[in-house]
Amino acid sequence: MTSASTGAGSQSQTLSRGIQALELLADSEAPLSIAELSAGLGVHRSIAYRILRTLEAHSLVMRDDAGRVSAAPGLAALARGVSRDLQSAALPELTIVANELSMTAFIAVWDQHDCVTLVTVEPRHSRTALIQRPGTRHSFTVGAPGIAIQSAVTEEHWNRLAPGQPYRPEARLARERGYATSYSEVIDGVGAVAAPIQVPGQLPASLSVVYFGSGKDEAGIGARLMESVRLIEAQLR
Missing domain, CATH: 3.30.450.40 (GAF domain)
Structure with a gap:
């Protein structure tokens, strides 16, 4: 796992990107494509896809039949x-x-x-x-x-x-x-x-x-x- 140093100290870049992906989905009025998600994160599609697969495994995001990504019910469980x-x-x-x-x-x-x-x-x-x-x-x-x-x-x-x-x-x-x-x-x-x-x-x-x-x-x-x-x-x- 890579890390990035900031004024607040060393932080997990991968975790930060995963959280940023959830924020992008929460702010979006409609599901996002992988291309839109990778553009929003400023990373290559392959990196966005790996982040997506991890979030999917924890029921935090889901994909429709067209492959577009949206927030999943797992987020509601965390919010409670x-x-x-x-x-x-x-x-x-x-x-x-x-x-x-x-x-x-x-x-x-x-x-x-x-x-x-x-x-x-x-x-x-x-x-x-x-x-x-x-x-x-x-x-x-x-x-x-x-x-x-x-x-x-x-x-x-x-x-x-x-x-x-x-x-x-x-x-x-x-x-x-x-x-x-x-x-x-x-x-x-x-x-x-x-x-x-x-x-x-x-x-x-x-x-x-x-x-x-x-x-x-x-x-x-x-x-x-x-x-x-x-x-x-x-x-x-």
């Missing part, structure tokens, strides 16, 4: 193990909130320099709800989910946890009222409201909803999210 207790506690509340507000509801969690969508629920009878895919990530510097997560810690604590990442003034406001808002920060024309979730022994997360347009009752939405957060936190104590 991430913040398992938080997912279990949050899913019923996400479903209720999504259908009650007719907005996509999701949990965002801390992941190094970004907040990442862990689990998401779309409203049952809405054709206009925004799709928010698990694994979607964006910087803490934009969007209500990241602001809400910031608001759960003091500015001093934040500077220790994320040196070099600015503590947004909006996080101070969110800390006072219990929820954060944003509009057109991550996607133009899309608004978001989020409330922080504080899990004992873990970094904070957030419960968020996203929607098209502006002019929503943000205070009412924020209060509703805070109610769900209290129920989720009660189960995790």
Whole structure:
């Protein structure tokens, strides 16, 4: 197995490429051909094929009759193990909130320099709800989910946890009222409201909803999210 040295030390190049292949498949709207996968990885097709065969053996990817590659159910089994207790506690509340507000509801969690969508629920009878895919990530510097997560810690604590990442003034406001808002920060024309979730022994997360347009009752939405957060936190104590 080859290895590559980076600023973080020696890393497995083969493992890194395998993970990158999974990220490419997760981001793609449609299955990828071997040629597309090798181009995305920047490697020869023979190397991409070996990576594919290994991932296939672990049920992490699968190929259709045309040989195109997509993510396989094995990935879902791995994902269930991430913040398992938080997912279990949050899913019923996400479903209720999504259908009650007719907005996509999701949990965002801390992941190094970004907040990442862990689990998401779309409203049952809405054709206009925004799709928010698990694994979607964006910087803490934009969007209500990241602001809400910031608001759960003091500015001093934040500077220790994320040196070099600015503590947004909006996080101070969110800390006072219990929820954060944003509009057109991550996607133009899309608004978001989020409330922080504080899990004992873990970094904070957030419960968020996203929607098209502006002019929503943000205070009412924020209060509703805070109610769900209290129920989720009660189960995790």
